[in-house]
Amino acid sequence: NAGVTQTPKFRVLKTGQSMTLLCAQDMNHEYMYWYRQDPGMGLRLIHYSVGEGTTAKGEVPDGYNVSRLKKQNFLLGLESAAPSQTSVYFCASERSWRGTYEQYFGPGTRLTVT
Amino acid sequence: GDSVTQMEGPVTLSEEAFLTINCTYTATGYPSLFWYVQYPGEGLQLLLKATKADDKGSNKGFEATYRKETTSFHLEKGSVQVSDSAVYFCALSATTTSGTYKYIFGTGTRLKVLA
DSSP states (O other): OEEEEEEEEEEEETTOOOOEEEESSOOSSSEEEEEEEEEETTTEEEESSTTOOOOOEOSSTTTTEEEETTTEEEEESSSOOOOGEEEEEEEEEEEEEEEEEEEEEOOOEEEOOO | OOOOEEESSSSEEEETOEEOOOOEEOOOOOEEEEEEEEESSSOOOEEEESSSSOOOOEETTEEEEEEEEBBBEEESSSSSOOOOOOEEEEEEEEEEETTEEEEEEEEOOEEEEEE
């Protein structure tokens, strides 16, 4: 049981390049999330998904796209990277347990855009 | 709207000192409250939770009590260790009257424990 995994762990992009971050979970959770973490700003929600084939915008969706073709995978895409997207990206899946919701996080992807 | 406010860090303590990290929230309805911990280079991990007023969550020597009257969920530990050095996030989950669901994190409080 690997939990939530993210690939890659590190990436450096030039402005204008594109990339896809992959998140996978083996806990059969319906809900999945993408966050970015920046110094002094905590976690900000980019996009989320409430089930296979669904996606929705979070707090800071501009410049990102997502897809949830399979329940276990949630992909985050950057079509044209900008320096403002330099951040640490975390994926999370969520368990509903006795009326509460607990989130499980991946180890993060550190992205630098030059 | 709903929000979570944490005390600003960093908090620096000596080993075996008493820890308090303050967290207050605003929310309509009856949110569930959480503390998450993030160790260096890792993702967040659930530390403890409470689902209703007066509930006390506890784990690994940490405790927090859901206080509806003061809308607070302060994290405490009686004797911290160097290994507790991390960033601590307070969070809430709530369902609005219209049925939408949200999960809100505070900005995090960095704790540094010195030997």
